Amino acid sequence: MTNAALVGDKLVQRGRIAIYEDSSDEEVETRLKMFTHRALLANLISGAHGPRVAVGLTADGAGFPNVTADDTVHPTTGPRRHPHPLHDALDRIFIARGNEPLPGPCRPNLVECFVDLVKAGYKVFIKPDMSEYFLPGTQRGIEYRVSVDLSERNAMLGGGMFVRLTLTLPKTIAEKADFALPQLLNDLEWDSPDPLMQCGGWALLAPDLQPGPNPLRPTDELLPLDKTSLLYGAFFPNASMTAGLAMDATLDALARVGRTVRWLQPDWPN
Secondary structure (H helix, E strand, O other), X not given: OEEEEEEOOEEEEEEOOOOOOOOOHHHHHHHHHHHHHHHHHHHHHHHXXXXXXXXXXXXXXXXXXXXXXXXXXXXXXXXXXOOOOOHHHHHHHHHHHHOOOOOHHHOOOHHHHHHHHHHOOOOOEEOOOOOEEEEEEEEOOEEEEEEEEOOOEEOOOEEEEEEEEEEEOOHHHHOOOOOHHHHHHHHHHHHOOOOOOOOEEEEEEOHHHOOOOOOOOOOOOOOOOOOXXXXXXXXXXXXXOOOOHXXXXXXXXXXXXXXXXXXXXOOOOO
């Protein structure tokens, strides 16, 4: 479970690992290895993109005028190297996996997931090319949309699976929503005793704060927004794919819907 927090003028990435009392020694060792590997990768990716992220955060209207990329000296190794020499390893692993077909057991089968979700009673729509399905609904007066998409590529990690959760905020919340709201939700995610499959973070989408052109698609179109929304985005690169991940990520996103709307509308009658 990872997300980022603003601490003073620094954007700090945080990590959390869940180890239970009845976990076997083998499971504890596996989780620790996984956590360590993900922390190293997160640090490398953040270092490579730090200056660009800082520019975005300090842009007009973004709300973080004092954030800069970390150019301090490392206490052990001295001046930080950008790009880090291990970036070549990232390219060899992730870009290579993102450019080749996934092996059968790891390849997400959205049609199979779609059928199983419909059988379970969910309202699901799938694109004709079978590259994306989405689940719309409403909980506690908040509209949501969960999307699982195989059609886009990450600029650094190659092919994979995007999972997006969008919450359209009712007027009573939207009128008060600002950049503090996604930060609050990320903090609540962090403090929750039941961590979900956290791979992203919350962002605010408002009609007057529309994102620029999507760098992953050659188009000048802006995302059409007429209501204030919250977006939770997560990307699973091909190198991380395992059998059943698409369904797990979908159910995880639906669980996040239920938890988040309870935070946003705590007084809503059950």
